[in-house]
Amino acid sequence: MTGTTSQARRSDATRTAILAAARERFAADGYERATIRAIARDAAIDPSMVMRYYGNKEGLFAAAIDLDLRMPEPYAGPDGDAGRVLVRHFLDLWEENEVLTALLRVGVTNEAGAARMQELFKEQILPVALRLCPDPAEAPTRAALGASQVLGLALGRYVLKFPPTVAMSRDEIVEWLAPTIQRYLTAERP
Amino acid sequence: MTGTTSQARRSDATRTAILAAARERFAADGYERATIRAIARDAAIDPSMVMRYYGNKEGLFAAAIDLDLRMPEPYAGPDGDAGRVLVRHFLDLWEENEVLTALLRVGVTNEAGAARMQELFKEQILPVALRLCPDPAEAPTRAALGASQVLGLALGRYVLKFPPTVAMSRDEIVEWLAPTIQRYLTAERP
DNA sequence: CTTGTTGGTCAACGTCTGTTGGCAAACGTA
DNA sequence: TACGTTTGCCAACAGACGTTGACCAACAAG
Numbered sequence: 001m002t003g004t005t006s007q008a009r010r011s012d013a014t015r016t017a018i019l020a021a022a023r024e025r026f027a028a029d030g031y032e033r034a035t036i037r038a039i040a041r042d043a044a045i046d047p048s049m050v051m052r053y054y055g056n057k058e059g060l061f062a063a064a065i066d067l068d069l070r071m072p073e074p075y076a077g078p079d080g081d082a083g084r085v086l087v088r089h090f091l092d093l094w095e096e097n098e099v100l101t102a103l104l105r106v107g108v109t110n111e112a113g114a115a116r117m118q119e120l121f122k123e124q125i126l127p128v129a130l131r132l133c134p135d136p137a138e139a140p141t142r143a144a145l146g147a148s149q150v151l152g153l154a155l156g157r158y159v160l161k162f163p164p165t166v167a168m169s170r171d172e173i174v175e176w177l178a179p180t181i182q183r184y185l186t187a188e189r190p
Numbered sequence: 191m192t193g194t195t196s197q198a199r200r201s202d203a204t205r206t207a208i209l210a211a212a213r214e215r216f217a218a219d220g221y222e223r224a225t226i227r228a229i230a231r232d233a234a235i236d237p238s239m240v241m242r243y244y245g246n247k248e249g250l251f252a253a254a255i256d257l258d259l260r261m262p263e264p265y266a267g268p269d270g271d272a273g274r275v276l277v278r279h280f281l282d283l284w285e286e287n288e289v290l291t292a293l294l295r296v297g298v299t300n301e302a303g304a305a306r307m308q309e310l311f312k313e314q315i316l317p318v319a320l321r322l323c324p325d326p327a328e329a330p331t332r333a334a335l336g337a338s339q340v341l342g343l344a345l346g347r348y349v350l351k352f353p354p355t356v357a358m359s360r361d362e363i364v365e366w367l368a369p370t371i372q373r374y375l376t377a378e379r380p
Numbered sequence: 381c382t383t384g385t386t387g388g389t390c391a392a393c394g395t396c397t398g399t400t401g402g403c404a405a406a407c408g409t410a
Numbered sequence: 411t412a413c414g415t416t417t418g419c420c421a422a423c424a425g426a427c428g429t430t431g432a433c434c435a436a437c438a439a440g
Contacts, residue, residue: 010407011417030299032222036398046419051399107350108298109220114350121352144346144354145366152342156334160297160304162311164334175380176335180370190365200437201387226428236389241429 015053017043022064027098031061031110058112065106065116067099069124082132083182087174090150094158101158104151121147132185145184149177205243207233212254217288221251221300248302255296255306257289259314272322273372277364280340284348291348294341311337322375335374339367 009015021042025034036057040047054060072089094100103120107113121143129143130136153173156165168176199205211232215224226247230237244250262279284290293310297303311333319333320326343363346355358366 009416014417030220030222032220032397033299035396037396045417047398048400048420049418052417057398105298108295108345109223117350118352140354141358141362144352144358145343147352148342148346148355149339149370150342151345152338152340153335155298155341155345156338160307162308162334162337164330165338168331168334172331176374179373179380180339183369184366190369199386204387222427225426227426235387237428238390238430239388242387247428 011053014043014045014049018045018050018053018060019064022060023098023102026061026064026106027102029105030108031106031113036060061106061110061112062116065099065103065113067103067120069093069120071124071128081178081182082185083178083180084174086128086146086181087150087177088170090154091170091173094154100154104154104159129185134186134188138189142185146181149180149184153177201243204233204235204239208235208240208243208250209254212250213288213292216251216254216292216296219295220298221296221303226250251296251300251302252306255289255293255303257293257310259283259310261314261318271368271372272375273368273370274364276318276336276371277340277367278360280344281360281363284344290344294344294349319375324376324378328379332374336371339370339374343367 018039021039022034025039025042028034029038036050037047039060040050050060054063070089070093072085103113103117107117125147126140126143129139129146133139133142153165156162157168208229211229212224215229215232218224219228226240227237229250230240240250244253260279260283262275293303293307297307315337316330316333319329319336323329323332343355346352347358
């Protein structure tokens, strides 16, 4: 052995190549059609290497969608354009890499993927809503409403590719969605 | 031959049993995991019957998701609670059978499914927006925004099963979403 | 009764899947 | 040099998949 803790291994390049290929394939094809053989081909290695480094397909998927939403701190401004900040942040997240697309595509047909999405909601989205909502008891409902709008837009824009949704500019999306999110999180119950 | 046009065939019961089983499986499992063998087992017939009646798996899927959204006529009331009417109508559609769940689950990972969703949007949703929007040129964008909210909610409630989204009552959902849809369709551009 | 059509089963095909174990080369250390 | 470990490839397994064609039973028409 060359070291005690997390020494750089000679195979790190291969490991990350596998992970990158896996994210691409999961994002493009979903869980079933993203075969280990295809991922290995993209990474230019043998399929058996995937098994050695990630155990099995589920392990590979778990490693591929390990992400942090980096939710913004509670907004400090006088009152809320929290909606604007949040919508912009999610657009950034969705466009900076394919992890979220992969997660959404897989979550729809795969148990583990759906579970991971629920986890992200509970551990990273809900806390933000708890700080912004007037009544903490309403936070889960309000957060879920906001998530539904953001997920729905991402679905139409990055997965189903509805032409009008794809054609909108980022700024247009922010201007349209921000008031919705703002209302879901902070407005008085209808 | 017993008749000239669309005579009742002796195999109609089998045909509809296959279709019902197919909708269930597609809704529960998505395209790949809904195997013809499993569908045939549910319908208590041989897999080869599916091939004979629907040609191949794609043909079966096409037959299984042939649906009409039955969009309501342009609302006659003084001004709009079009939002309320539309949200309630979509909740009805999603809950009356599994076709829409099947379509969403498949559309996310299957080309034909996504294409069918775009078709439904263009042919059945867009016309409604054209009647309700102030400026017809904005109708596609506004309709797409409305679709994103409705699809997002359905995703959370019927597919991903986010606990807070599942827990909401139909009336709660209508009260929260209706103003959003109303604004997307009719309010002045932000 | 005979005959053609329809409804249905059975067994098999070729292909693709995730996964496994063995073997060879490259490497780090002594 | 010698030796254990890491990295990688190759070939194969067993199971599941969509799909096919041969075959049998029930029926309707002459």
